[in-house]
Amino acid sequence: MIKFGPAGNSESFYAQGYKSTWQAPKWLQERGLNAYEYSFGRGVNLSEESAGKIRAEAEKYGITVSAHAPYFINLANPEREKIENSFRYITEGAKALNFLGGNRLVVHIGAQQKQERKTAVESCKKNLAEALKHLDDMGLGHIHICPETMGKKSQIGDLQETLDFCLMDERLIPCIDFAHLHALHGGALNSTEDFAQVLDEMERILGRERARYMHVHFSTIEFTPAGEKQHRTFAEDQYGPRFEHLAPLLREREYAPTIICECKGTMAEDAGTMRAIYDALK
Secondary structure (H helix, E strand, O other), X not given: OOEEEXXXXXXXXXXXXXXXXXXXXXXXXXXXXXXXXXXOOOOOOOOXXXXXXXXXXXXXXXXXXXXXXXXXOOOOOOOHHHHHHHHHHHHHHHHHHHHHOOOEEEEOOEEOOOOOHHHHHHHHHHHHHHHHHHHHHOOOOOOEEEEEOOOEOOEEOOHHHHHHHXXXXXXXXXXXXXXXXXXXXXXXXXXXXXXXXXXXXXXHHXXXXXXXXXXXXXXXXXXXXXXXXXXXXXXXXXXXXXXXXXXXXXXXXXOOOEEEEOOOOOHHHHHHHHHHHXXXXX
């Protein structure tokens, strides 16, 4: 079943007097949403008790929880100490996600820095395999790492690189951030045909069944020649990409992804808009 939800809590959630994420699942369910992505972007600071409270509410209201690992991860870093830190960020994120009852951990794989691109990508592959082993050793082998497509040219994770990472292990699920792809290529996703090319490539490399269950980040985005600048909202319609171009493909191909909205401040509202666009195609 396709799922829609926000990355974090909308401004309106707090404006309505809510204060804690454990209150979000009921709020989301009342708005027709069924997914939620918890951010550990600035570090994992969630107790097992707090995670359990969120999990209980998510299970009660039918909300599937995923999480975003800390942004500090860089599996291309040549310094071993920093690689060990990246492993720790991944394992801490996976452990907290497990307490939340989820199994998809979105990860920014790395940055090129001053290395040759090929060298950086190979380091990412080697260290990603080691990160998976760490999860296995901790009894967290059921957690799916979701390498994310990135929006800046300096980052590792264009579409091809992301799909190649996912070939390493069946547990790896691509997180296709369509806004990032749009920004990376200077505003490339402007039609259903443009989106179809992305899905076709994913199906070609990973097979249709794995493609069907991709993880998705979606928003509009502002970009520069270097790529991503900042996420925008659906109301700011001078920015793309548009979900109207993707929705028919998801319906026709019988995809069942989890779609997380990352629009700035209006992520729940815009996730609801995506759900309405998709449902109208029945």
